[in-house]
Amino acid sequence: xxxxxxxxxxxxxxxxxxxxxxxxxxxxxxxxxxxxxxxxxxxxxxxxxxxxxxxxxxxxxxxxxxxxxxxxxxxxxxxxxxxxxxxxxxxxxxxxxxxxxxxxxxxxx
Amino acid sequence: xxxxxxxxxxxxxxxxxxxxxxxxxxxxxxxxxxxxxxxxxxxxxxxxxxxxxxxxxxxxxxxxxxxxxxxxxxxxxxxxxxxxxxxxxxxxxxxxxxxxxxxxxxxxx
Amino acid sequence: xxxxxxxxxxxxxxxxxxxxxxxxxxxxxxxxxxxxxxxxxxxxxxxxxxxxxxxxxxxxxxxxxxxxxxxxxxxxxxxxxxxxxxxxxxxxxxxxxxxxxxxxxxxxx
Amino acid sequence: xxxxxxxxxxxxxxxxxxxxxxxxxxxxxxxxxxxxxxxxxxxxxxxxxxxxxxxxxxxxxxxxxxxxxxxxxxxxxxxxxxxxxxxxxxxxxxxxxxxxxxxxxxxxx
Numbered sequence: 001x002x003x004x005x006x007x008x009x010x011x012x013x014x015x016x017x018x019x020x021x022x023x024x025x026x027x028x029x030x031x032x033x034x035x036x037x038x039x040x041x042x043x044x045x046x047x048x049x050x051x052x053x054x055x056x057x058x059x060x061x062x063x064x065x066x067x068x069x070x071x072x073x074x075x076x077x078x079x080x081x082x083x084x085x086x087x088x089x090x091x092x093x094x095x096x097x098x099x100x101x102x103x104x105x106x107x108x109x
Numbered sequence: 110x111x112x113x114x115x116x117x118x119x120x121x122x123x124x125x126x127x128x129x130x131x132x133x134x135x136x137x138x139x140x141x142x143x144x145x146x147x148x149x150x151x152x153x154x155x156x157x158x159x160x161x162x163x164x165x166x167x168x169x170x171x172x173x174x175x176x177x178x179x180x181x182x183x184x185x186x187x188x189x190x191x192x193x194x195x196x197x198x199x200x201x202x203x204x205x206x207x208x209x210x211x212x213x214x215x216x217x218x
Numbered sequence: 219x220x221x222x223x224x225x226x227x228x229x230x231x232x233x234x235x236x237x238x239x240x241x242x243x244x245x246x247x248x249x250x251x252x253x254x255x256x257x258x259x260x261x262x263x264x265x266x267x268x269x270x271x272x273x274x275x276x277x278x279x280x281x282x283x284x285x286x287x288x289x290x291x292x293x294x295x296x297x298x299x300x301x302x303x304x305x306x307x308x309x310x311x312x313x314x315x316x317x318x319x320x321x322x323x324x325x326x327x
Numbered sequence: 328x329x330x331x332x333x334x335x336x337x338x339x340x341x342x343x344x345x346x347x348x349x350x351x352x353x354x355x356x357x358x359x360x361x362x363x364x365x366x367x368x369x370x371x372x373x374x375x376x377x378x379x380x381x382x383x384x385x386x387x388x389x390x391x392x393x394x395x396x397x398x399x400x401x402x403x404x405x406x407x408x409x410x411x412x413x414x415x416x417x418x419x420x421x422x423x424x425x426x427x428x429x430x431x432x433x434x435x436x
Contacts, residue, residue: 013340013380020384027258032251040245043261044169046384050377051160053340057347057373060153062182069178073171122231122271129275136367141360149354152370155275159268162231166238166264262387269378278371280400287396291389 004109005056005063008102012053012070015099019046019077022092029086038080038089045077049099056106067103074100113218114165114172117211121162121179124201124208128155128186131201138195147189147198154186158208165215176212183209222327223274223281226320230271230288233310233317237264237295240310247304256298256307263295267317274324285321292318331436332383332390335429339380339397342426346373346404349419356413365407365416372404376426383433394430401427 023042026035052070055063078096081089132151135144161179164172187205190198241260244253270288273281296314299307350369353362379397382390405423408416 009344013344017336017340017380017384020381021386023261024258024385024387027254032254033249036245036250039257040167040242041170043241044164044167044171046381047160047163047265048171048175050381051156053344054156054347054373054377055153057344058149058153058351059348060351061150061185062153062157062178065178065181066157069171069174072174076170118235122235126227126231126271126275129272130277132370133276133278133367136363141363142358145354145359148366149351152350155272156374159272162235163238163264163268166235167242168239169242258385259388262382262385262389265378265381266389266393269374272374273371276367276371279368279403280371280375280396283396283399284375287389287392290392294388 005059005106008067008106009053009056011095011099011102012049012056015074015095016046016049016053018092018095019043019049022081022088025086025088035084038084041073041077041080042092045073045096048073052103064107064109068107071100071103071107074103114168114215117176117215118162118165120204120208120211121158121165124183124204125155125158125162127201127204128152128158131190131197134195134197144193147193150182150186150189151201154182154205157182161212173216173218177216180209180212180216183212223277223324226285226324227271227274229313229317229320230267230274233292233313234264234267234271236310236313237261237267240299240306243304243306253302256302259291259295259298260310263291263314266291270321282325282327286325289318289321289325292321332386332433335394335433336380336383338422338426338429339376339383342401342422343373343376343380345419345422346370346376349408349415352413352415362411365411368400368404368407369419372400372423375400379430391434391436395434398427398430398434401430 019042026039055066074096078093081093128151135148164175183205187202190202237260244257273284292314296311299311346369353366382393401423405420408420
């Protein structure tokens with residue numbers, strides 16, 4: 001039953017890792033102030049992605065609800081990250097977009 | 110700004126504690142099988158309540174989205190817990206109902 | 219059984235909220251760069267405090283191990299926050315110190 | 328800098344997924360009572376593994392402390408899961424052992 005979630009779980013774990021890495025890298029940029037919104041969204045997105053992965057792995061009755069919320073946060077984080085040219089931001093934006101698409105697919109399955 | 114969230118943060122923390130306590134107590138009941146759905150929802154609800162508290166404490170751009178999802182899980186958990194007469198389930202059901210109401214208030218603020 | 223944990227659970231929830239609030243407030247300071255280490259430790263400390271609260275509420279076999287790790291992170295976060303005069307940092311430092319003391323008491327109980 | 332963590336992050340994510348899947352599968356076993364300790368440890372282990380992955384991805388100052396605690400929980404969970412013949416328990420035990428070894432390597436690096 002949980003196998004149907006496998007691709008989405010993997011996308012959530014990848015996105016969470018990319019967001020946490022991006023948050024840490026942003027905090028070490030020369031102009032941290034410019035990255036403030038990116039850092040905040042990275043932390044939020046990483047946290048909810050890890051919960052979404054957990055819910056799906058447990059085949060939770062609430063998995064779809066959380067995936068829907070996760071897709072919304074991923075969209076916000078992708079949009080912000082895409083504005084910055086640093087490799088960690090571009091990598092994070094791509095992971096967020098992929099995760100948003102997977103979560104949306106799950107939420108409407 | 111985060112002060113507007115204070116009552117809801119407290120309700121989320123209380124609900125998370127009540128759910129985690131209920132999950133552990135259910136696992137020690139004589140008839141664990143009867144409590145299986147309660148345990149699963151307790152774990153889910155506790156996890157999302159802690160994330161909702163975190164998002165609100167950070168004044169997150171995604172706080173409302175997460176509060177909405179949290180209210181939905183709280184409803185499910187309250188409905189299941191209310192079926193069982195044990196004190197830990199009744200206490201958890203009450204905490205879930207209060208948290209659902211607070212989260213709904215936040216989500217629509 | 220979990221009642222013995224109650225004071226420590228409350229200290230962990232308070233500390234997590236104070237850390238998450240401090241992280242968000244630091245990100246809105248004029249000189250964000252000066253707050254970079256504070257933000258990073260706030261996020262770490264909040265996250266582990268919420269897990270420690272969850273473990274204690276579940277009467278987990280691993281509660282002491284996690285409380286010990288939590289005390290160590292609280293010490294680091296308190297030390298950093300104490301360097302900054304902003305009210306959110308001073309409040310966070312106090313919450314971290316109280317949480318470290320409670321977690322240490324639990325870990326050695 | 329975070330690349331040194333990559334293998335361990337992957338082991339933590341895999342272990343968290345295996346533990347969450349095992350918890351859900353145990354709750355659907357005929358004899359749930361026999362699985363009570365396994366379920367409790369699965370939930371604990373999954374939760375801390377996800378935090379350890381997050382801490383490493385952020386290159387956290389507390390990553391080693393959390394990895395050490397994570398290894399301890401993984402040991403407990405592996406020992407319990409290994410007692411049960413179900414495929415989900417055996418798979419989880421293997422993931423826990425691998426994660427414990429990786430976390431121990433990180434903690435002493």
